[in-house]
Amino acid sequence: MITATHPAPTQRAADLAARVERFVRDVVIPYEKDPRQDAHGPMEELVAEMRAKARDAGLMTPHILPDGGHLTHRETALVLKTSGLSILGPTALNTAAPDEGNMYLIGKVGTQAQKDHFLAPMHRGDARSAFFMTEPAEDGGAGADPSMMQTRAVQDGDHWVINGRKAFITGAKGAKVGIVMANSGTDAKMAATMFLVDLPDPAIRIERVMDTLDGSMPGGHSVIAIDNLRVSADQVLGELHQGFDYAQIRLSPARLTHCMRWLGACIRAQEIASAYACKRHAFGKPLIDHEGVGFPLAENLIDLKQCELIIDWCADVLDSGALGTTESSMAKVAVSEALFRVADRCIQVMGGTGVTQDTMVEQVFREIRAFRIYDGPTEVHKWSLAKKIKRANAGH
Template sequence: MFTPCPTERSKAIADRVEAFVRDVVAPYERDPRNAGHGPTEDLVHELRAKAREAGVMTPHILPDGSHLTQLETAAVLKRSALSPLGPVAVNTMAPDEGNMYLLGKVGTPEQKRRFLDKLVSGEARSAFFMTEPAEDGGAGSDPSMLQTIAVQQGDHWVINGRKMFITGAQGASVGIVMARTGGDDKVQSTMFLVDLPDPAIRIERVLDTIDNSMPGGHALIVIDNLRVPASQVLGEVNEGFRYAQVRLSPARLSHCMRWHGCATRAHEIATDYATRRKAFGKLLIDHEGVGFMLAENLIDLQQAALMIDWCAGVLDGGVLGTTESSMAKVAVSEAVYRVADRCVQVMGGSGVSRDSIVEQVFREVRAFRIYDGPTEVHKWSLAKMIKRTALSGEASHG
């Protein structure tokens, strides 16, 4: 269930990626190295070696370094996630996809050579250090609550703080650390590029979370007197919040693309089950209670695909897309969760067993309703926009 590829080049890439994920990656889903806090480094390297051999490594970034349009990227990333391991294998996963996008937009030529190139090649992974522990009063959905502090000392910055839910920190080679800078009268932030591992960045523990598709899991981090050269400031000092928006709108949408692919795969598996399994004298799909759930899946998947493509078109038009990406994030995350939930229900006991990938897809998309902004935060943001628009209209007509 995919909308048509917008260009011939995106169709060719998407078709190659889909064939690779279905034929090569999917059999690894039961590999014992794919468990716990995500696929092991050994499994990641093995999958990526096969992706290079098949010519599908980092498929959304072309050999000349240019990026597919967002609409083309949507066609490719949906296919890459027909297995939860697919984005890991072909290097379209979070947080690397978003970090590569940001580095490509903001990084200096030297920063791209040093940090971006090895991410694009799939030789290295990265982590984005923004979210902080709630018990510290730190930043989560509200980045203005940032507690991690960076202080300039000569030609270096010294950073101290704690970070929470940092995806992929364990095993990452590149980090982007967001820290508070500037005066106390106004909360400002700056992004810093760091080489990992670094003794000043300590993993307290890797959290046990509902999802497990991302290498390295999600870690609680302590940053203790981390020294970063001024040359490794990403972009300009005190512009971290602006750059976060540059990254977050496309990254939100990329999440939508990937989980749409996973939900599509779950629907395929549930449909296959319902058209083979019999109960009460007929196939499950012939019982309206089951057949209607699969019909509703088709509707949700198509609506979600159209929402993704609509938002992608907005971003391709050069708009920041904060409002549109919030709308897409809410609509798609809720839709694919309904799809995954129905797939579990259709399959009964098999749906809650780890013998099927449907169980994992359900867990992953449940987490997606929180990651990159909970549904309720996006709705609150949209409500504020509605109020501003309405009141400004009243003023202009007053």
């Protein structure tokens, strides 16, 4: 007999995940057909209604402890996976991007005053947030390469004045808290600084909400113009000119929490496709008995388990105190590509039904396709890993 070496989850995480799963299945999933949603995500009225129920159930922001501490990354993996069983689950429970990553970052590097003013209402689920980093391609701005950042922050006495444009800013419409990343360096030497801002602000204007393939996140993704935004020195998040370092503190866990949530969504898609294949008959027997249907679902089980294991492995690295940049890149590539295969197979197994909105499988497919790009396209992560391989072999 082979003894498994994969450690069991802590009891507190297992208990919490069980409560989250019951809430998502019993309360959130019925909202999936609610008309208060459009191509840019659930509307504010729906978000508030679901969050009120999560608050009443004692499950608002479940990965944050009552004392303000955080579950371990391994524990968070179990809880966020169950929150993702519905596309609406992360929004209802306040475990969604970009808020989850923004809360994590402010909790790590914010001052106590910043935590009281910006973080506390986010923890309560009373405020959504946006992270202003990516810029429009037509401006030659930062995307996968943040060193191309065009947005400038210029010091003016005890204040900073920020000008620029941002793009693909998730949740900007309706957000109350913003983290703006700008080039605070000189023409000769670039440096990045992050600034905390209250939203809405007349200096931060939404040019348009973009029409994108995905549509699960409140507020959608916006193109933003920043015109003479004036912020005080106490709105600097962390230290001046350390924005790139803070981005890494945020991005490694945020990449992984994306993986956790979308794993939950694909587990649900697999449940739906499997039930369909077992009930639907063709050519004299259930679809599941045809190898062309049964084998893809079996392959999905393998991919889903591999995703779970690599998420837990990367979570353990982060829990050790390591930055986990390499490991999170590996996990992001492996999980996003595997989950896309899972979602694609679910669509194929369900045939015509799979491409309709009669079930949530079609939306999961669209969301996972976008996931292969955001928080770093697969190709950029592979390129980064290849550079590390080259450095490791220099001189050999």
